[in-house]
Amino acid sequence: MKTFVGLFAASALFGIALAVAYWFVAHEEATGAALLGCMAAALVFTAGYAVVAERSADLDGDDPNEPLERVAGEELGIFTTRSAWPILVASCSLLTLAGTLWSPALAVAAGIALILCCWRLGAESARV
Amino acid sequence: MIEWLTATNHKKIGILYIVSTLAFFVVASLLAGLIRAQLARPENTLLDAHQYNQVFTLHGTAMIFLVIAPFGIGLANYLVPLQIGAPDMAFPRLNAIGVWLFILGGLTVFAGLAAYGGAAAAGWTAYAPLSELTEGTGAGQDLWFVGLLLVSVSTILTSINLLVTIFLFRAPGMTMWRIPIFTWEIAATAVLVLMAFPPLAAVFAMVLIDRHLGGHFFDPAYGGNPILYQHLFWFFGHPEVYVMILPYFGIVTEIVATFSRKPVFGYVGMVLSAFAIAGLSLGVWAHHMFTTGAVSNPFFAAVSFLIAIPTGVKFVNWIGTMWKGSIELSTAMLFCIGFMLNFLIGGITGVMIASPPIDYAAHDTYFIVQHFHYTIGGGSMFALFGALFFWFPKIFGVRLDERMGKWTFALLFAGFNATFLPMAFMGLEGMARRVYTYPPIGHLALLNGIASFGALVMGVGTALFFINVVAAVRRRVPVPPNPWDGYSLEWLTASPPPEFNFHELPPIRSRIPAWDR
Amino acid sequence: MRWLFDPASQQGVAMRADWYVFVAAGIAVGLFVYAAIFWCLIAYRRRTGREPAAFKNNPPLEITYAAIPFLLVLALFAVTFAIEMPIDEAAASPQQRISATAFRWSWQFDYGGGVVSSGTTMQPPALYLPLGRTTEIALRSADVTHSFWVPAFLFKRDAIPGMTNVFDVTPRHAGTYLSRCAQFCGLEHGLMTFYVKVVPAAAFDRYLSSGGTQKP
DSSP: OOHHHHHHHHHHHHHHHHHHHHHHHHHTTTHHHHHHHHHHHEEEEEEEHHHHHHOOOGGGOTTTTOOOOTTEEEEEETEEEBBBBBHHHHHHHHHHHHHHHHHHHHHHHHHHHHHHHHHHHHHHHOOO | OHHHHHHHHHHHHHHHHHHHHHHHHHHHHHHHHHHHHHHSSSOOSSSHHHHHHHHHHHHHHHIIIIHHHHHHHHHHHHHHHHHTSSSSOOHHHHHHHHHHHHHHHHHHHHHHGSSSSOOOOOOTTTTTGGGGOOOSSSHHHHHHHHHHHHHHHHHHHHHHHHHHHHHOOOOOOOOOOSSSSSHHHHHHHHHHHHHHHHHHHHHHHHHHHHSSSOOOTGGGGGGHHHHHHHHHHHHHHHHHHTTTTHHHHHHHHHHHHHHHTOOOHHHHHHHHHHHHHHHHTTOOGGOGGGTTTOOHHHHHHHHHHHHHHHHHHHHHHHHHHTTOOOOOOOHHHHHHHHHHHHHHHHHHHHHHSHHHHHHHHHHTHHHHHHHHHHIIIIIIIHHHHHHHHHHHHHHHHHHHOOOHHHHHHHHHHHHHHHHOOOOHHHHHHHHHHHOOOOOSEEEHHHHHHHHHHHHHHHHHHHHHHHHHHHHHHHHHHHOOSOOOOOOOOOGGGGOOTTSOOOOOOOOOSSTTHHHHH | HHHHSSSSHHHHHHHHHHHHHHHHHHHHHHHHHHHHHHHHHHTTTTOOOOOOOOOOOOHHHHHHHHHHHHHHHHHHHHHHHHHHHHHOOSSSOOOOOEEEEEEETTEEOSSSTTEEEEOSSSOEEEEEEEETOOEEEEEEEEESSSEEEEETTTEEEEEEETTTTEEEBBSSOOOEEEEOOOOSSTGGGGOOOEEEEOHHHHHEEEEEEEETSSSS
16 A cells, blocks of 8 residues: 555544544534534545555655666656746636626626636646 | 746745745734834824724734745745655646735735725634624725635645645655655645635635625524634634644754754654644634633543644654754754744643633633744744745755854844743733733733833844845855755755756665765 | 632632643643753754764654653543533522623623613723622623623633523622623724622622612
């Protein structure tokens, strides 16, 4: 078992234990029980996904004696060094949210711009 | 300029985080100065009630959401890929979205100052229904919620990025049980963020729905429930405390081991305790609600006490790391010693107020103000300065002056304790939190006077630090790759590192690759 | 500060014991850790010709120092639990019932029988309590969340809109105690004070029977 799978499995068990303990002590208090229940469910889902993902994962970083024939970066693909889209996505997010509160027209315009920026960002990241 | 606005390299983004959090730090420190100026004397009239409420709200908000927490995440952005031998973060564009959401969110919070009715004035906790009232807190309160909603989304995105990077982008030979403790602490922090921040985003969205779209989530007149706000907020709020401390535990561990010339003592215990703290911190939120009479106090007291155990393990491991070492008292090391001395007081008072009968007296008083400043200010902030002195040569390629640094430490340490130790007694004298004025009863005038003088000393220390930075940048004396004889991977590349971090990866066969040479 | 040593209520006396236990334990642990840190800084400071040791762990020792705090924490929890339970338990038949309502930014106290007093930020109201009688206070809020804090009783409880919080207090010293709202409630939170006036039971009864005109 890889370390990160064990990590998520242990977290999930802990989440369940905490939720069950809370239920026994204070089940009449619904908000906390619901929050801990959701948290436990999220952790169980993550642990389950980690178990599935482990089968296809084969990481150089997990072998203590991996021969050092690979040079940094080359096997991981090429990394982008700049992109104009992230700052535009962030700005459009702010404007969309502000528009939702004060100006429907702004919300629509910024929302469309946000979708366009996300789409361009996705297209760019498919290339580099 | 364009180069920085469009950067996606993790080191550039890390620097953006560090510089912007330091800018917010300066503003938040000046606001703290205003608070201490107002409270220096009883019944002072320097600020009126509305001004004071905005000042303490922005001070707390900025220090928590825009300085201590994001500095840890931002430093991780810079260091984690270097420490695990990766060329960049897993998702560079997502990383850039994260930093800009953070910066824009922070500026949005402060934009409230220009709004009619002033900035947010409901405290950093913004309890509903108070934060839902429109009089006195108009658009400024909205901008506060909008800005922090963006910051919380930014934190979630960056945490996913950090987790994927740590799990999947390690260099050959860098197994999970060889990564530096700082990186481990960041992994624990990231898991914690993913559990804790979604409820925060949800509760802020609910308040905005109440304020603008006619919702009544927290209004009892329409069947809403004010306690629901407190639950959702603190379900985030207490883990947030650990988001503000776990990265700094990692920083202290690295610096103490380096300047003791010894490998970290109890590495496995350090990792397990980080995750134990993260896990337990998700089950303690209602110890902020002991006095509501609406939660199970024994359950939350018990789980809160348990956190003392993994935290104690960390302390003993730091002492074990120094034990029979060869300790050099560099500035970074001094700040870490200061961290331990201060954080211990914060931790002990923390265990005290986790006991409901004590909290009944201490809650919402200056005793609490003392407690959390000893953890976040005397703890995290001291480790923050330690990190700046330690990694400044790596990040900026120049070294800060040690002599000036030690003066900075001395001023901050003395000033800090003079400011915050009296607050424990102010709380017992009957001074509540978040009051803009107090009567001259008991020893309140004397205690507040000492605290305000201490704040002045801290201000001098902080100014000296920035003078040090400017002087170092102007001197431009280049530094070698490993000026402190550090052991982790980042010290085996140039200072500052090349674009993709390593031209050629060194062999990694242990937890101390740089000392294996 | 002096209330910590001499609380003005029976419940405060019980809670004082919790303070004493935790402060004593805290000082003991704190001094121990401080001593260890300073010992390291002095004994193991860098000197030429001395090599640092190379040990990295010591599992039996590590388990021991995780177990010792666990025992300490168990003991502290037992103390907390024993002290808290009677305080949180409101008596079934209190000798006196008073209703307190917090509003922005003052208080209203209703003693029943038409005796009601209220105040403003400039003229804080007085809450009369009978010396030695177990009094049940029912706490409500008219607008936002407040908190009823009497420093001399080492006690506070939140006043939350939409719910009623009930607790008991048994005053043990006559006197006037400055008290206040502890939970931030907006603009004039800093001035939201009131006075608790603990008076002899006979004077208290006279106050009620006179319809609130004969102030003790």
